[in-house]
Amino acid sequence: MNEPFARLESVNPLPPPAAPGMTVTDVDTPALLLDLDAFEHNLTQLSQSLRGFDVRVRPHAKSHKCPAIALRQIAHGAVGVCCQKVSEAEAMVNGGVGDVMIANEVAGASKLARLAALARTAKISVCVDDIANVAELDQAARAAGIELTVLVEVNVGANRCGVEPGEAALALASAITKADALRFGGIHAYHGAAQHLRTPQERGEAIAQAVAKVQQTLTLLERNALHADIVTGAGTGTYLLESASRVYNEIQPGSYVFMDADYGRNLGDDGQPVQAFRQSLFILATVMSQPVATRAVVDVGLKAHSVDSGMPTVCDVAGARYLKASDEHGVIELSGPGKLALGDKVRLIPGHCDPTVNLYDWLVCYRGERVEDIWQIAARGAFY
Amino acid sequence: MNEPFARLESVNPLPPPAAPGMTVTDVDTPALLLDLDAFEHNLTQLSQSLRGFDVRVRPHAKSHKCPAIALRQIAHGAVGVCCQKVSEAEAMVNGGVGDVMIANEVAGASKLARLAALARTAKISVCVDDIANVAELDQAARAAGIELTVLVEVNVGANRCGVEPGEAALALASAITKADALRFGGIHAYHGAAQHLRTPQERGEAIAQAVAKVQQTLTLLERNALHADIVTGAGTGTYLLESASRVYNEIQPGSYVFMDADYGRNLGDDGQPVQAFRQSLFILATVMSQPVATRAVVDVGLKAHSVDSGMPTVCDVAGARYLKASDEHGVIELSGPGKLALGDKVRLIPGHCDPTVNLYDWLVCYRGERVEDIWQIAARGAFY
Numbered sequence: 001m002n003e004p005f006a007r008l009e010s011v012n013p014l015p016p017p018a019a020p021g022m023t024v025t026d027v028d029t030p031a032l033l034l035d036l037d038a039f040e041h042n043l044t045q046l047s048q049s050l051r052g053f054d055v056r057v058r059p060h061a062k063s064h065k066c067p068a069i070a071l072r073q074i075a076h077g078a079v080g081v082c083c084q085k086v087s088e089a090e091a092m093v094n095g096g097v098g099d100v101m102i103a104n105e106v107a108g109a110s111k112l113a114r115l116a117a118l119a120r121t122a123k124i125s126v127c128v129d130d131i132a133n134v135a136e137l138d139q140a141a142r143a144a145g146i147e148l149t150v151l152v153e154v155n156v157g158a159n160r161c162g163v164e165p166g167e168a169a170l171a172l173a174s175a176i177t178k179a180d181a182l183r184f185g186g187i188h189a190y191h192g193a194a195q196h197l198r199t200p201q202e203r204g205e206a207i208a209q210a211v212a213k214v215q216q217t218l219t220l221l222e223r224n225a226l227h228a229d230i231v232t233g234a235g236t237g238t239y240l241l242e243s244a245s246r247v248y249n250e251i252q253p254g255s256y257v258f259m260d261a262d263y264g265r266n267l268g269d270d271g272q273p274v275q276a277f278r279q280s281l282f283i284l285a286t287v288m289s290q291p292v293a294t295r296a297v298v299d300v301g302l303k304a305h306s307v308d309s310g311m312p313t314v315c316d317v318a319g320a321r322y323l324k325a326s327d328e329h330g331v332i333e334l335s336g337p338g339k340l341a342l343g344d345k346v347r348l349i350p351g352h353c354d355p356t357v358n359l360y361d362w363l364v365c366y367r368g369e370r371v372e373d374i375w376q377i378a379a380r381g382a383f384y
Numbered sequence: 385m386n387e388p389f390a391r392l393e394s395v396n397p398l399p400p401p402a403a404p405g406m407t408v409t410d411v412d413t414p415a416l417l418l419d420l421d422a423f424e425h426n427l428t429q430l431s432q433s434l435r436g437f438d439v440r441v442r443p444h445a446k447s448h449k450c451p452a453i454a455l456r457q458i459a460h461g462a463v464g465v466c467c468q469k470v471s472e473a474e475a476m477v478n479g480g481v482g483d484v485m486i487a488n489e490v491a492g493a494s495k496l497a498r499l500a501a502l503a504r505t506a507k508i509s510v511c512v513d514d515i516a517n518v519a520e521l522d523q524a525a526r527a528a529g530i531e532l533t534v535l536v537e538v539n540v541g542a543n544r545c546g547v548e549p550g551e552a553a554l555a556l557a558s559a560i561t562k563a564d565a566l567r568f569g570g571i572h573a574y575h576g577a578a579q580h581l582r583t584p585q586e587r588g589e590a591i592a593q594a595v596a597k598v599q600q601t602l603t604l605l606e607r608n609a610l611h612a613d614i615v616t617g618a619g620t621g622t623y624l625l626e627s628a629s630r631v632y633n634e635i636q637p638g639s640y641v642f643m644d645a646d647y648g649r650n651l652g653d654d655g656q657p658v659q660a661f662r663q664s665l666f667i668l669a670t671v672m673s674q675p676v677a678t679r680a681v682v683d684v685g686l687k688a689h690s691v692d693s694g695m696p697t698v699c700d701v702a703g704a705r706y707l708k709a710s711d712e713h714g715v716i717e718l719s720g721p722g723k724l725a726l727g728d729k730v731r732l733i734p735g736h737c738d739p740t741v742n743l744y745d746w747l748v749c750y751r752g753e754r755v756e757d758i759w760q761i762a763a764r765g766a767f768y
Contacts, residue, residue, distance in 0.1 A: 013397070014471055014766060028494055030767050062711060084712040085683075087398055104712065107672040107683070107727050110412055129673050130726050160713055161673040161681050192710060288491040289513050289545035297545050299469075299491070302739040304767050308691050308709065325692065326576060327446055327738045328468040328488065328767065329544055342514050343491050354711045355686040358743075361765060380765075381745060382398060383414050383688050383712065 013361035016374045029286040030304040032360040036367045038280035043076045053243040060254030063354050065379035067095020082252045086115050091379035099123040116144035125149035127188045129163045134175045141181035149185035150176045156210035158192040165213035173226050186230030189214045195237030207241040260353040262309040282347040296332045296340040301325045306355035312348035397745035400758045414688040415668040416744040420751045422664035427460045437627040444638030447738050449763035451479020466636045470499050475763035483507040500528035509533035511572045513547045518559045525565035533569035534560045540594035542576040549597035570614030573598045579621030591625040644737040646693040666731040680716045680724040685709045690739035696732035
């Protein structure tokens, strides 16, 4: 890994909260738990659900930030992984992943130099949505003596990054082909806002619109003798739609390995929550205070889960509800038959897996009641 | 530091995003910036505002998690620091702090063993709100051959941890005095919910009620020949009220060193935002995409700031508003005269300082336009 500035005294990361062989109830808290049976089901379920579709799988590693998981995804047929940041990609390459697409723009000379350096030892591709960025990328690739594969990011409805479909995308693709050290790789068309639309009708309409925008762009590119090898996008909420489109040929779901409370609210055709993937990710909490019978306070607050998509769900305790989070505390209301007592350990399902995983250095992998392995979340905090 | 389980391969933390001597605009992003002039103003301002009050200052280190800051607070007269977690206290003691109060309950044998071990090399105190926890604490202290100072946490309105004022507090204090290896240290009465009440009237009423509950408890204790040496509480929003109460003799403000967008919404007697402390903490972001003139996308999303208290404020760009955050992106709406372009760096004021600081390993300290120092956030992720 390229280290631009000297490391100072290093006390982090803290040691893991568990060791293989111990029982889950002995794990120190807060801890991030991975149910290996559910996780392995999810790996297999993704492959099985894609039978008959002609798409490559390149899971997004921003969800797990863990090379041990990336290698298992690749063993299940993935062609590589997506990352969002150069430092995240560095952690993946260090961990043994040989093919990384940065599904995002990278701006600034120092980051681009690191990106180009990484392309000396792994297959690296990256997205652009700005002509000035094409020139920067070309310069960095030439300086490193490598060729970079560059995809054009197209805005298909998320209104975040990406040029508009059609002429703007064509202009960027042309600029890439004209650059000395860049190769036009295709189209990045991820509809992030569609992933958590609750009904299959809403998700279907959003992706149908995205597919039309991509198709329109591809037609224009072909008319100008430009071929997009890769057409990529899709997340856990919509990947079957992109896979069935015959327009996308690569998909990048991330959350499917873990799932979270927010994804648990997506509905299927029967009006019930979609159940294809199982919840494998949990936070283990300890009741550290119980001032009154109807209130248990756990040691898992804002520094141990992200509340951007709502509060965590309490497992295994009937009627228990995680009511509010402060920095180091979570208040659980016990209004049902389920009880908790001081020192009890309780599993929570985080509201949103990605930013929650980023708070932890270690993933405690268990099967049944036994801790089987500890995996490092090597790209924790890798946001450069 | 006590390490219950073996360290595995260690790649974290990532190197710092800057080095002393460089200019702020050359700092890699996302980065957490500390304006040293504003920070030093805040240290002095706290001391000056307390002239004439008979209270000790024990700032809460959960806000900064940084021994370099704790030592500067102590140099400005603080008697030590508060922590919320044993691992946080370990990081502070390792960093040279000799007196730590855990302003929180600690449950479970392994954490209590580490707490007691820490009391061999530093002055350590801790809170309880449960009779069973008193017995656990006594056992851990006896096993370590030390005496622990224990405060009774009283619920003065936050409805989180803490026993009710009066008889319940007396029962716990009595149990502590009867335990072989524990010393009754006093009352912990922090009203967290009062800190962000917007008007001085609301904050005044909340703290008046808290003071009455503490006074009632102290009277009952004295009647039973129990003396509370320490009566502690207060945060940045209310500390002048507790200091003026003549009931509290120790205060534990934390956020005052940094401030944040949420504290910036607290009003003073004149109906204007309170301005005693200056904003010293910023996140430096880079514009990584600007698909349309009215939208700039920065590289600072949910993994680089906490949204629990709202979105960050954009500095230095008139009319700019941080609209929404996704995992690695922040969308800034440019509806005013201020402009941004690809590659521009922009400072943000985080919505809530504590959980935001916990996302970073390094604090980039600057004065004017020049980086002066890099401080490690040594207790980042220290939630055990």
